[in-house]
Amino acid sequence: MAEHEEHTEHSQGFYILIGFGLLVLTAITVGAAFVNLGMFNPVVALLIATIKATLVVLFFMHVKGASEKLTGIVVFSGFFFLALLLTLSLADYMTRAWK
Amino acid sequence: MATTAIPSNQAPAAPKTLNYLNNGHTLKSWLLTTDHKRIALLYLISVSIFFFLGGIFAMLIRLELLTPEGDLLSADNYNKAFTEHGMIMVFFFLIPVVPAILGNFLVPLMIGAKDLAFPRINLLSWYLYVTAGLLFLHCLLRGGVDTGWTFYSPYATEYTNTNIVEAGLAVFIAGFSSIFTGLNFIVTVHRMRAPGLTWDRLPLFIWANYATSLIMILGTPVIAITIVLVAVERLFHLGIFDPRLGGDPLLFQHLFWFYSHPAVYIMILPSMGVISELIACFARKRIFGYNFVALSSIAIAVFGFLVWAHHMFVAGISLYAAMMFSFLSFSVGVPSAVKVFNWTATLYKGSISYATPMLYAFGFIGLFTIGGLTGLMLATIGIDVHMTDTYFVVAHFHYVMVGGVLMGYLGGLHFWWPKITGRMYPEAWARLSAMFVFVGFNLTFFPQFILGQVGMPRRYWQYPPEFQVLNVLSTAGASVLAVGYLLPMIYLLWSLKYGPIASANPWGAAGLEWQTTSPPPTFNFDETPVVTWEAYNYDEIPAPKELEAPVAH
C-alpha cells in the first residue's frame, strides 16, 4: 500500500491528448461502419470500443500507475464475469439448431 | 498501539461497564446507530420476524398437504402460499441471515477493526432491507403473488393478476441491501485488518464472508436488471421475453438463474464459515488444510457462476449447453466436498466436546452432505429429467438450506450469543432444541425425497391418495421442527435477563473477538491488537474447565 498520496501522474496536456485520441477513434468507428467488412464489421466496432474503454480505464480512471494491483483485478473481474454471462448464454443459443 | 500477546480467557466479565448495548438507550441511538454490532441486532430482529412469517406460509402448505384433496386453501391461494414462503425465505431470510447478522457483528471484531469500512452504508443496508420488507408486506396485504418465487415469464410478465411489480420492487431494494453489505465486507477485509493479520491468518469465517461478498457484488445486479425488464414488460408490454415479438422466455430464465444459482452460495458459504469456527473450537484444533478450506470458499464463489442452467435442463436449452452445464455443476461440488473432508479430518485426534454449537455443526456436516450429494444427482441430466419439478428437488434444497444454512446459523448464534449479549443460554434447553430441530427436519424432508422419486410434483395442491402417508409424515416432522425453532426464541430471550453472565471467552476459543469483553465496547477494542500468531492457535489456549470432555485419543 502506498504511504504517499496517490497523485495523477500525468500532465494536463497528456489527458487532452488521450481525449483527442478518443475522439479520433470515435470518428474511425463511424467511418468503419460505412465500409463493408462483412462479418468483421461488428468485430471492428467492438474492438475500437474496447480500445476506447481501455484508454478511459487506464488513464482517466488512473488504473495505470495505481499503487495496488487490486484496482486492476477488480476492473478485470467485472468485465470477466460479464463475459461469462454473455458466453455461456450464447453457448445455449448458438447450439440450439444443432441436432 | 499496545501488543496483545498470548491470548487468554481470563478477562473478567464486565456487564456494568460501558459496552455497545448500554452505550445509549434512546430509540434514536439505535435507529441512527452506525455501530456494526447494533446494526447486526437490528437485522437479528427484522430477519427473525421474516423467518417466522415465512414459516407461517410453510405451515399453511404442510397443513394443506395433510390430505390428498385441496381442501384447506383454494388452488390460487395455495400458489400464493408456496410463492410467498419461497420469496420470504430466499430474499428476506436465507440471503441476509448469516452475513447481515453474524457477519456484521463479527467481521470487524475478528480482524481487529473498530467498525466496518462504511458504517453509514451499513445502516443504509438495514433501512433498505426494512423498506423492502415493508413493501413486500404491503404486497402481501394487497393479495400477494402466485408465480412461484422464480416468477418466470410469461406467467409473471403477462398472465398473472397478482402484484408482481410491487414484489419485484421489494426484491430489487433487498438486492441493494445485499450489495452494500457485500461491498462493505470486501473493503473492510482488504483495508482494515489489524497489524500482523495477514490473509493466511484470517479466521475461515472471514474468508467465507469475503467469498460471499464477491458473489453479492457480481451476481445481484443481474437479478436487479431482470426485475426491471420484467416490470417494464409487464407495465409497457415491451416484449423482451415475449416470443410473439421475437423475444425468448428462456432469456428470462438465463438472466434469473445467473444470479439465483450463485445466490444459493451466498446462503451456504457464510454458514460453512461458521462451521469451520465451531469445529475448530470444539475439537480444539486448527482446521485441517486451512489453505484448502480458505481457497475452496473462493472456488465455490467463482465456479458457482458457471452452472446456472442446470435449473433449465428441461426448459428448452440445447442439449450441448445442458451437457456443459451438467459437467460444470459436478465441478462445483468438489470444493464443497473439500470442506467436508477437511472438517472431518480436523476431528481426528481432536479434543471433542458436545456443546450445542457443536451439535449443530455435526448436524450440518451430515445433512449438508446429503443435500450436496442429491444436488449432484440432480446435476445428472438423465436423473434430472425425471426428478425436476418433483419433491426430490424440494427435499434437496431444503437439506442444504435448512440442514445446511439454518443449522450453521443456529450453531453460530449459540456460539457467539455470550459475546453478543454477555449472557450464556441454558445449555440443556439448547441441546433439547437442537434435537428437535434435527429429528423434526429429517422427518419433514426425508419423506420428500421418496415422494419425488415416486413422482409427486412440486407446487401441486392435490396429489394421488397413495402419497398421503409420506405427506403426513412430512407434516408431522414440520410440527416437531417448529417446536425446535420456537424453543430458542423463548430461552434466548429468557437468557437476556436470567442467563448467567458470560466471561470474555467462555469457550476458550481462538479469535480476536474473544479477546475483548462480552459484550464488546462500542469501538470493539480498547487498543488495536497486533497479531503475531496463526489462526486457530488452540495449542496455546487452555480449554475452559466446562469443556474438558473425556478425551477420545
Place this chain on the structure above:
Amino acid sequence: MHTSPTPGAAAGTATMEHEAHNPALLHHFADAQQQKNAASLGMWLFLVTEIMFFGGMFCAYLIYRLNHFNAFAAGSQQLSIKLGAFNTAVLIVSSLTVVLGVKAAEVGKRKLLVFYLVVTVLLGMTFLVVKGFEYNEKFEKHHVPGPSFNFTDTFDDNGQKIPVNSKEAELFFSLYFAMTGMHALHMIIGCGLFSVLAILAWKGHYSPGYYTPIENAGLYWHLVDIIWIYLFPLLYLISRHS
C-alpha cells in the same frame, strides 16, 4: 501467502500533519490514506455492480441481434448517426473535464475545479437534451414500442418500405429505449452528483488533503461514459454500409 503490509501500520510522517486536524477523517480509520483507499475500493466495487447491471441488457441485446439481425439492422439505420456521434464526443469531452477537475483539486485550485465541474454538468445536460430530441423523433415516427408502434410505414432513405418483421423491429426499439433510458437515468444522477460537488467545491470543502468525493464521482462518470462507448456502435452502427 504474505501480501503487502496491512493498513493501519505506522502512517508515513508526511501525512501525520494531516491527521491532527483533518476534519474529514472518520474515527474508525487509522489515517486519511486508509480512508481514501477504502473509499476508492468501495467505489470501484460499486462500478462492478453497474457493469453487471447493464450487462444483463447487453446479454439480451447480443442474443436478439444474432437471432434477428435484419430487423436490428433496419432499426439501427433509423437512428441518427450524427446525433449519436455528437453525443459520444460530448461525453468524451466531459470525461476529460472530469479528469482535469480532479487535477485541479489535487493542487488546490478551487476556482478551476469548480469550472471543470460546472462544464461537466453542462456537457452532461447537452447529452440529455440531444437524447431528448432523439427520443422525440422516435416518438413522431411511431418507433416507441407499445400500442402505437408502427414499422411497416417506415421507409428507408430510398423511399422503399423496409422488409423486416415489424415485431422484431419493435424488439430492437424496446432494447434501444431500455438501454439508453437506463443510461440516461445514470447521466441524470451523475449531473446531480456533480452539481452538488460543484457547490461544495465552491464553498471550499475540498483541498489537496481531501478531494476523495471528486475522484470517486469521477470514476462513476467515466463508467457511464464507457457504457455509452459500447452502446453507440452496438445501437447506431449496425450494418450501415448496405
